[in-house]
Amino acid sequence: MEKIQLIATAAFGLEAVVAREVKALGYENVTVENGRVIFESDPLGIVRANLWLRSADRVLLKIGSFKATTFDELFEKTKALNWSQWIPKDGEFPVNGKSINSKLFSVPDCQAIVKKAVVESLKKEYKVSWFEEKQGMYKIEVALLKDEATLTIDTSGPGLHKRGYRSLSSQAPIKETLAAAIIQLSFWDYDRALIDPMCGSGTILIEAGLIGKNIAPGIYRNFAAEEWTTLKKALWNEGRMEAHDLEKKDRKLRIQGSDVDEEALSLARYHISEAFLDEDIHVQKRDVGEISSRFEYGCIITNPPYGERLSDKDEVERLYKKMGRTFDDFASWSKYIITSKEDFEKHYGKRADKKRKLYNGRIKTDLYQYFGPRPPRTEKREK
Numbered sequence: 001m002e003k004i005q006l007i008a009t010a011a012f013g014l015e016a017v018v019a020r021e022v023k024a025l026g027y028e029n030v031t032v033e034n035g036r037v038i039f040e041s042d043p044l045g046i047v048r049a050n051l052w053l054r055s056a057d058r059v060l061l062k063i064g065s066f067k068a069t070t071f072d073e074l075f076e077k078t079k080a081l082n083w084s085q086w087i088p089k090d091g092e093f094p095v096n097g098k099s100i101n102s103k104l105f106s107v108p109d110c111q112a113i114v115k116k117a118v119v120e121s122l123k124k125e126y127k128v129s130w131f132e133e134k135q136g137m138y139k140i141e142v143a144l145l146k147d148e149a150t151l152t153i154d155t156s157g158p159g160l161h162k163r164g165y166r167s168l169s170s171q172a173p174i175k176e177t178l179a180a181a182i183i184q185l186s187f188w189d190y191d192r193a194l195i196d197p198m199c200g201s202g203t204i205l206i207e208a209g210l211i212g213k214n215i216a217p218g219i220y221r222n223f224a225a226e227e228w229t230t231l232k233k234a235l236w237n238e239g240r241m242e243a244h245d246l247e248k249k250d251r252k253l254r255i256q257g258s259d260v261d262e263e264a265l266s267l268a269r270y271h272i273s274e275a276f277l278d279e280d281i282h283v284q285k286r287d288v289g290e291i292s293s294r295f296e297y298g299c300i301i302t303n304p305p306y307g308e309r310l311s312d313k314d315e316v317e318r319l320y321k322k323m324g325r326t327f328d329d330f331a332s333w334s335k336y337i338i339t340s341k342e343d344f345e346k347h348y349g350k351r352a353d354k355k356r357k358l359y360n361g362r363i364k365t366d367l368y369q370y371f372g373p374r375p376p377r378t379e380k381r382e383k
Contacts, residue, residue: 091135188301205268
C-alpha cells in the first residue's frame with residue numbers, strides 16, 4: 001500500500017499520550033510536536049487512527065508542507081500538490097486556516113488563495129471549469145507556523161471526543177479525550193477497581209469501561225473520510241471488523257461512580273447504557289464522604305468542581321478537605337484528581353507525588369497524582 005502522512009492533533013500536555021497510542025497501533029515513524037503527533041502509515045491508518053485514538057482531537061491527512069513568505073509562493077506551491085489523489089471532481093472542499101508568527105498573517109487571504117490554488121489544480125486534472133462540491137466533505141486546513149505552511153485534509157469530521165454515546169447533554173465538565181488520557185496516565189487497568197466519587201454524567205467511568213474492554217472509542221460513530229470516494233469502503237469494513245475482533249466484552253470490570261446530583265446520575269446511567277456498559281459500571285447517589293470499597297487496591301480518578309465562580313470558593317475548599325479525609329481511608333489506592341485550583345494541595349491536606357499540567361478545554365488545570373503501593377504480583381483475572 002502507498003505511504004501517507006497523518007497528523008493526530010492533541011490538546012496541550014497530551015501529545016505524549018497520543019504518541020503512545022499511535023505506536024500501540026503499530027506505527028513506528030512517529031514525530032511529536034506541540035499540539036500534534038505526525039506519523040507515517042498506509043490508507044488503512046486513516047481508519048485505524050480514527051477508530052482507536054482515545055486522546056487525540058482529530059486525524060488530519062497531510063498533503064504537503066513548504067516555506068511560504070508571499071501570497072504568490074503560497075498559491076504556486078499549493079497548486080503543485082496532488083489534490084486530485086484525494087478530492088474527486090464533485091467533492092466539497094472548504095478551506096480553514098490559522099497563522100502564527102508568519103509573514104502571511106491574514107488568515108482570510110490565505111484561505112482564499114489556497115482555495116483558488118486547489119481549484120486550479122483540480123481544473124487541470126479533471127478538465128472542468130466548475131465544481132459542484134456535493135459529494136463528501138474534504139475540509140482543507142492551511143496552517144502557517146513561522147512561515148512554514150502545512151496543508152491537510154480533515155479525515156475525522158466532528159472531533160474525536162464525539163464518541164456517539166453522549167446524546168442527552170451538550171457539554172460535559174470534562175472531554176472524553178481528556179478523561180481517556182487521564183485514565184491512561186494512571187496506574188489503573190482492567191484488573192483493578194476504579195471509583196469516580198464525583199462522576200457527574202459519567203465520562204470518566206465510560207472511558208474506563210471502553211479501555212478496560214478494549215473497545216475502540218470511535219466504533220459507534222461515523223467519520224468524514226467514510227464518505228470519501230477516493231478511500232475504499234473495504235478499508236472501513238476491514239478496520240471495523242478488526243476492532244470488533246479485538247474487543248474483550250467478556251471481561252468483568254469493577255468500576256463504580258457516585259454523585260450527589262440525581263439529575264447528573266440519570267444522565268450517567270443513560271450514557272452508560274448507550275455505551276453498552278450497563279453490566280460493568282455501577283452508579284449511585286452518594287456523598288464523596290461516604291464512598292467505600294471492598295477491594296484493597298484500586299484507583300480513584302475524578303474531576304471535582306473547580307470553584308471558578310467566587311461564590312463557590314468556600315464550598316469547593318470544604319469539599320477538597322473532605323476528599324482529603326475520605327481518601328486517606330484508601331491508603332493502598334492511587335488517586336488522580338484534576339482541578340484548576342492552584343492551592344488544591346493545601347485544602348486536600350497532602351502534597352501530590354506528581355503534578356502534570358493539562359488543559360480542560362480552555363481551562364488550565366493540574367492533574368494531582370497520589371501513588372499507592374504496588375499491588376502484589378498475581379496473575380490477572382483474565383488476559
